[in-house]
Amino acid sequence: MLQMNNISKIYRTDLVETHALSGVNLSVEEGEFIAVTGPSGSGKTTFLNITGLLETFEEGQYLLDGEDVSQLTDKHLSKLRNEKIGFIFQGFNLIADLNLYDNIEVPLIFRGINRQERKKRIEESLELVGLGSRASHFPAQLSGGQQQRVAIARALAGKPRFLLADEPTGNLDTMMARQVMELLQEINRQGTTLIMVTHDNELAQRAHRNIQILDGQVSDIAKSQLTDLAV
């Protein structure tokens, strides 16, 4: 489904050049569940952002469904983001001025889904994350964990083929984290490709495949090595 060849990302500020990713090679098959681990600042979010077409890169080639994304226009990229990719951000990135219903509805409107179908999907996805009764609440009226679940609901409502999650359980207690994990696994079982960044080795264990990012370098690791990681 996706193929990265020698991708590099450099952040240039006045003083320093940060090589957030250097020479990433990766191939992901449809339906895979990949857990990404690595120390803070190693480039996990950067990797996910590039994968999710939220950011450009300096070097290398990225093929998504065989399409070279560096050649695409903004309009085309936006369409791909909207239709193929679901994103669960590290910081939830809900729109503070809209209630939960509207927050989930916005990306569905971009896709041109009709009102009835939108309503159905919004209610389903809110139900799924246990916030069915809160549709008219605003993000600020929710706890961090609840906001995280809204962000998940927003990603799920779009029924993406490809779900990218940046620490989706970071703000949840162990119980809730497990529930969310099971939800994600279920979605994966139904065919959605899932790439998830996590600090939690126990959750990482559940993935089909584990990759590690260290200083901008991506490599596959065996499950047995997970426990060695300093978190």
Add this chain to the structure above:
Amino acid sequence: MAIKHILKLILKHKSISLLITLQIAIAVTIVGNTSFISYRTLQNWLVPSHIAEEQIINVYTRAFDKNLDKGALIERDLQRLKALPGVESASYAGNELVLATVNGRNFAHNTLDTDNQGEYVALFAQTQGGVETLGVHISQGRHFYDTEYIFGAAAQNQRASVVMISNALAKKLFPQQSALGQTVYLHSDRAPYQVIAIYDDMMLGETAVYTNNWYHSAILPEAHYGRNSQINYLVKVAPNTDKTVLETIEDLLFEEDGRIVQQVEFAARAKKRLWDGRSTFAFIMMGISGIAILVTGVGIIALVSFSISVRKKEIGVLRALGASQSRVMQTLLIENSILAIVGIILGLFAALWLNQYFVTNLRIQGLIVPWLAGLVALCVWLLSATAVYIPARKAARIAPAQVTKTS
């Protein structure tokens, strides 16, 4: 994002939305009114006068010696004026000079009914030669007969019996039938005069013009001079006569004892003076409006830029969720246009009200010009759209990751 969401966002950001709307309303009110007033003034400037502005001369003099034989003086003056090189004709002018009303307002009536307010009219009371001096072109009827002229000491209490009126006045007084042969009632005592001629429209009277009755005028073959100390003349000179003729006339009249020469001027000058007051108001309004455009323009740009800059993150999130740059731009432009349209509507109502105030309280000519109102609305909308466009494009160009990363 749907309109529904845009409206919700507008309502969420009440104070800034209100400020933008008000700012736009104020701009429309002030700029709208200035445009109306300036436009009307300009339009009035462009009403053709059909008079030989550079050939007709108004002469104002005053006799301070009570024992002066005015009748003899006037005859003497007219003879000497006519003898001047370049002078084509001259006439004593009893009531009005060209575009300079000397003796109050005059009305023409088509009935003796005192409830009828009548029409503003420039009433030219002339001696022989008056018709030629004014350059009147008779389209229907006849000239005055010499015997119809009323002048001289013995005739001071007599009225003439005939009148020539302009085409515009004829149409106004007698819309249904020909004015020729009809009776027109003039002066405060409503003396009857029979219309013997209708002449092509000319812009002649100050008061008439001031009340927008551009071409209302009438010519009487009567010249009373005993009522006050004024002795005024109309003189017509050949085309392209040098300005020095004014001095020549002044010097000539000055030689006579017991009388002062107040002013000798071309009709063009009287016309300019007539417009000056209005133009001044229009210029003041234009100045205010210039400042208003600047202040509200800068204000709109600042407010809109601010409202967008506080939403950088929101814009990035929308982008991450799949809104293209153009879609973001479109959304922000729609949002701003909603505010702008509300502001423009409020502004137009305020402009209407202000205009009413000007028209009734300051006697300013500035009735609403619909297409101009539309143009002003469009310009203000464009201004606010431009104000959105620049910061919005900047915000939309930021990679979505830049804002989604920070929490």
